[in-house]
Amino acid sequence: MDECTGQELIHEFVAEALDALREVPRLLEPFRQDVTQTEPIHADVRTLHSIKGTAACLGLDAYKLFAHGLENVLAQLQTAKRSFLNHSGRY
Numbered sequence: 001m002d003e004c005t006g007q008e009l010i011h012e013f014v015a016e017a018l019d020a021l022r023e024v025p026r027l028l029e030p031f032r033q034d035v036t037q038t039e040p041i042h043a044d045v046r047t048l049h050s051i052k053g054t055a056a057c058l059g060l061d062a063y064k065l066f067a068h069g070l071e072n073v074l075a076q077l078q079t080a081k082r083s084f085l086n087h088s089g090r091y
Contacts, residue, residue: 010058017051017063024070032078041074048074 024044031040049065055063 007009010060012061013054013058013060017055018068020047023032023047038078041078045071 024047028040029043030037048071052064052067052071055061055067
């Protein structure tokens with residue numbers, strides 16, 4: 001089994017994180033179309049949580065903070081969605 005150097009591991013993480021982040025808008029499309037769809041947000045939160053954790057382990061604070069910020073934005077979307085649905089009688 002080949003062992004990665006720390007630098008190779010970081011490059012691999014960055015490439016995979018960027019691929020995952022590029023998918024966020026596509027994964028949120030069902031939510032944009034229908035705010036009762038919660039799985040797209042949950043899937044993105046799981047992805048961002050993984051990115052945040054791996055970035056923290058690798059000492060990549062900027063990636064960790066970025067992923068944490070996006071997690072917060074998605075949490076706010078969920079909260080706003082619940083509030084909207086409660087007021088519209090759809091929830």
